[in-house]
Each structure stands twice: as structure tokens, then as C-alpha cells.
Amino acid sequence: MRPLAILVAGCLLASAVYGAEKLSTGIIRDLHYGEVLFDFYQDDYFSALNKLLVARDADRLTHHETEAELLLGGLYLSYGQHQRAGEIFDRLLNESVDGSIRDRAWFYLGKVQYRRGKYDAADVAFGRVGNELPQNLDAERHLLMSQGLMARGMFEPAAEILESWQGPGDWLAYGRYNLGVAMVRMNRLEQGASLLNKVGLLSDTSAEISALRDKANLALGYAYLQQDFEGQAKPVLQRVNLHGPFSNKALLGVGWADASQDNYRQALVPWLELKNRDLLDSAVQESLLAVPYAMGRLEAHGSAAENYLAALEDFDTEIGRLDIAIQSARDGTMITALLETDDPQIARWYWQLENIPDTTQARYLYHLIANHELQDGLRNYRDLMALQQHLDGWARKLEAFDDMVATRWIAYEQRLAPTNSQLDAVELDRHFANRDRLAARLEGVEQTRDVAGLATGNELFLWQSLQSLESHPAWQAEGMEEAREKYRVLKGFLSWESDRKFKYRLWQKKRSLSELDAALAEAAQRRDNVDASRDSVPLDLEKFSQHIASLAPRIAQVRAKVIKALAVQQNEIQVMAVRELETQKERLATYRIQAQFALATMYDRATAASN
Amino acid sequence: MKAVIRNLTLLAGLGISFVLSAASTGAGQAEGLDDQVQNLKNEVLELNRELFLLEEELLFPANTQVSVFVSMDIGEYFSLDSVQIKLDGKEVSNYLYTEREVAAMYRGGVHRLFLGNLKTGSHQLVAIFTGTGPHGRDYRRGATLDFEKNIGTKFVELQISDRQIKQQPEFLVREWE
Known part of the structure; x- marks a missing residue:
């Protein structure tokens, strides 16, 4: 396997065109809203959407309601759900009085219309935006407005918008590039050149702008060549990075700029460099013809003939390979191989293929997926694959949930009998009855001020001892006066002591009683909880079982639809791939005829000269 | 030609x-x-x-559910590498952050680091943050929270913020209703 990273869509485009706005969040007041942003900022729109929908359903976004709606609309838009996005923005416009929200809603509504190709409606929505739109969105708005105008062939107003641009430079560069290419295509070279030149001379070193700069220089260089301004074409083409993806076409163009001024020796320099590069590139294919052509013009007919013959051989080999590739695209193996290396879970606008299988056909994949139409098809295919994986994951989970519920049933049934007997053994009612008896007794003691009722064990013992003395036969006998006096004092002391402590002891007992009340209330609460769970568990489990049973066929149904759509989409991609490869083959066949014709002409001339 | x-x-x-x-x-x-x-x-x-x-x-039924979230407020003095969470002395999560995730948190994203179940009653959460602190030094700090798990769901936020005066990071643990 050879590592190959292919960025299908530019990062800037990813966040700008498809991605929702990077919100300035301020303080997060609902954790779940922050959780949605965590996925959103990583461009994982599917997860963000799911979390947002769940959090909204569970009423967990109360502090960010409007922002969440706006984000939801943006996420729907990012995920290609135009209709839903439009509904949300419409609703926000009707409900929100906040200027910044309304501006953003108008902006997104315009974007929805733009994405649907309804440019007039988009213009109306964009025109309603006030002055509270964040700068990055306002920049995007201008770009989309000019794009919409260009799509309708209205280049002058599109140019005016770009000229009065106040937004970030990188956005402007994309706008200018597009308009420049459009102008060139309309044969308005001067205006197109001015725009492309501005982009081609940008000093930004970022990868995206560097690539755009190369594209602008290439487009302008070729525009000059087409209009026979070869002298102007060369310096522009020489600005293209020699090691970038556009270097082949630039080298070819530089050669033509020299050749057009009859400087064939100089033209051979880039063309010979090109000749040894990958033959898949159309510029390299053309160099195989350009090299002998230049040699012929330099009167090196022998070398020219050799090179034409070598080119014919190369073209034949390549046409043979293409036939195999077309066959494998037709029978689906090439696309399957391409998609097998892909992880559909990777954010859809940051699609990178880390490993392309190192097969003969694989070398065509790079060129295939550079095709926009094919990219759209692949994007849909990847989305469908991701949906299928989600559904498969849920189907497996549902089975596990079902097992879990079954296990919980078993556990419940096993626990039911012991729980019941434990609950019966607790005899809480008896404890409550005891408590009531105690309370009644305490109340009696308080009402009758029965100090003995609250006496300690020792005090009771002393009372009983004194009472037993009174009932003793010798108690009234002579000579017991002293003892009776002591008894009187002692009894008086005991009464006084118990009376003195009565209030405190009563308070203590009442406090103990209220503690007992609390403990009993807690016990009762726990018993009620257990009772409630004993009743609710089977109901809950039944509810889960029914829910799982209802979801399983729905998953299967949607899954079947996804698989069907996948097959249709795959077929569409295959048709596009075959068409693309056939185009390459036709081009090679044309070059082949050119080479044969040139060779035949050379031979004719040589024969005529020798005759 | x-x-x-x-x-x-x-x-x-x-x-x-x-x-x-x-x-x-x-x-x-x-x-x-x-x-x-x-x-x-x-x-x-x-x-x-x-x-x-x-x-x-x-x-994760509501009466036992506990979620732990990690967020960042500015985070100028600390570059996060990982967060470890212990609940009642038992490690329940040890998460290594990617640059992309940290960037998302820096912009306001909140990462749900742990979702689990706990019985009602008293519990202790210990979070250990590792990363790079001021002056590019390795940094490791802990934060503890003793909390009551009641019948409803419990959300805990671990917030990394800056203490401007000391020019040091600060790690806050906050309970959410």
C-alpha cells in the first residue's frame, strides 16, 4: 500500500460553504449545549445534530434556546437537510425580535435558497440582512451573492460586489478567482486577467491560498496563450509552484509560450521535464507529442521520429491499462476498492484517503475523485455508508438492550420473594404502634407531672427501698424515730431531686421521641420506595421491552432503504467513473492519432526529400 | 499541427x-x-x-446517573493533555485529548468525559489534569469534590480557567443542578 492523502474539498470551503457558522458562544450555561459545540467545532455534524436533538427533547437547553435553534438550523444545512433548515430559519424570523438572530436567520435562509439554486429568493433573503451579522458570515453572504449572480450570467454586478468587498482576504480571493475564470470564459480577457492577477500575486503562504494562487496563475496563463499573448503567458505560468499539483500544466504552458515565439530549444526544457512524469496527467500526455514536435521544428527529425514512436507505444500501453480500469469501474471492483479504504465516520468535508490500494487501477482513482460530480456521488455514498453503520450499530445495541431487559426480569423475579419476606419481617407497623404507646405514656407523665415516671433506675430503686421500709413491721416500733426522721429527709430529698430534673428529662424524652419519629419516617419512606420499585420495575421493564420491540423493525426498515439507495448510488458512481475513464481514453486516442499523423507526415517529407 | x-x-x-x-x-x-x-x-x-x-x-437512569464534563475558559496558561477521574478512589476515566478536541473546548465546546451510575449518598470525585503549564513546564494538578448524590441526575463540571493575577491555570470543580 502506498500512502496517499487526498483532500477532496478545501478546508476553507468546508467550513465556509457547507459548515455552519463557528459561533461565538460566550458563557456556556447549559453543559449539554457545550457538548453539542464540542462535536460541532470538530466538524462532526452528525453527532452534533444527534446530541442537539436529544438535549432539546430532554429539555436540557433552556438557557440557549434560540442559539440552539440557530445552531440546529445550521447543522441541518451542513448535513444537507435544506428543507428542515429552512423551516427553522423561517420560524426564527417569525419568533425572534433580536436583531443579530434575525440577521443570521435571513443569512441562513438565503444560503438554503442558494444551495437549492433559487438565486432570486436567495438575493431577497440576503438583502434583508441588517448590520448585525458577524463578519465571517457577512463575508460569506457577499461571496454567495456574487456566486449567485455569476450563476445567472450577471457578471458586472458580481464584480461590483467583489470590488466593494470589505471581508476577509481569503474569501475575496475565492470570489475573484471564480469571477476571473467566468470572465475569461466569456472572452472578457482584460477584466478576467485583472481579477486573476490579483489572486495570482497573493503573498499568503497558507496551503489553500497557495493552491488557489497556482490555479489563478494557471488559468490566466492559459487564457493569455489562447488569446496569443504568449509573452504575457510565460511569466504568469512561471509563478506556479513547480512542486505543486498544477506544475504539470504550468510546465506544458511555459513550453508552449516559448514554442509560440519559435523558441523550440527553450520549449524543450519544461517539456522534457514533463515527459518523465506520471502519464495519467493530460499535460504529461501532451508533452509526449510536444517534445517530438519541437525536435522536428529544430530539424532533429531522427529524434523526433523516435519520440513519436515511443509516444505511440506509451499511449498504447496506457490505453490498454485504461481498458482494464474501465472494466473494473464497470463491474464495480474499482469503486469498491476505493470505498473500502475510506472511513465514512470521518467528517464528510474533510475526507482523506490515507491509503489507496497499490493496484494498476488505483492510479486512476486520484484523477477520478478530483471530478466534482463524482465527489458529490461519493459524498452521498459515504453518508449512506455512515447511516448504514449507525443503523448496524444500533441493531447490535438493541439486541444487547433486549438481553439486558431479560436479565433484569430474571433478577427481579429472583429478588422478589426474598424482598417480600424481608419486608414482611421488618414489621414496621408494630414499631409505629410501640412508638404511639410510648408517646401516650409520655403525655400521661407530663399531664400528671408523674416525676417517678421519668426517674432513673437508681432513683426508682431508692424509691422502692424507702417504700419497703414503710411497710416493714418494725417501722412503727419504738426507738425508730431517728430512722424515720432520716427516711423523711431522704424521701424529701428524692422528691425534690426528681421534681427538679423533671422538666429537663421530659424535654430529653420528647427529643428522643422526635428522633424516633424521623427514623421511623425514613424507614417508612424506604419501605415505600421498595414497594414502589417492586411495582414499577415490571412496568418499566415491560415499557422497555415494548420500545425495543417497536424500534427493531423500524431500524430494519430504514436499513433496507439505505442499502437500496447505496446500490443506486454505487451504480451512479460507476457510470460516472466509466464515463470519466472513457474520456481519458478518448483523449489518449486523439493524441495517438496526432502522433501517427505527425509521424506519417515526417516520413512523407523524408521520402519526398530523398526522392 | x-x-x-x-x-x-x-x-x-x-x-x-x-x-x-x-x-x-x-x-x-x-x-x-x-x-x-x-x-x-x-x-x-x-x-x-x-x-x-x-x-x-x-x-443510566436519572436516579443513579452521574456525568462529568470538562470545559475550558480561556486556558492561556495551560495546554491540556489528559484528565484522569477517580470516583470514590476508583479510576473511572483516563482520557488523552487530541489537539482538535482541545481546540474545540477552547472555543466553547464541553466534553462529556464520564457517564456512569452512582448510588445515592456521599461520594468523592478526584480529577487529575496533566498538560503543559506556564513557561512550557510539565504540569499536573488535582481537584477534589465531595458531593451528595441525590435522586436526580448529577452533573459535575471540571473547568480549566486562568488565574490572571498569578498567571497560573486554575482548576475548578462545579456541581450543576
């Missing part, structure tokens, strides 16, 4: 297409299949929502 090759060349050269063009943004796609894909996405999103709620209700 020259003209023919030139024409071919120019075709190839101007094959450079628009970027950001309407055609490349989906307006030109085959509507039928595209609509079908949109509808399927809607159906899956709807199913997903139900399934997520079912999963949460089944696996």
Missing part, C-alpha cells in the same frame, strides 16, 4: 473549474437520489434521537 495540439492543451488548461461554484455545491445533483438520501438522513436522525434517549434511560 501546432494549432491542434494547442487547442487540446488549452482545453486541458481551462479544465480548471470554479471553486465554490453553484454546480459544485449540490444544486446540480440528481434530485431524485439526493432527496432520497435527505429523507433517509431524516429517518435515521429521528431513530437516533429515540435510541439515544432509550439507551440513557436504560443504562
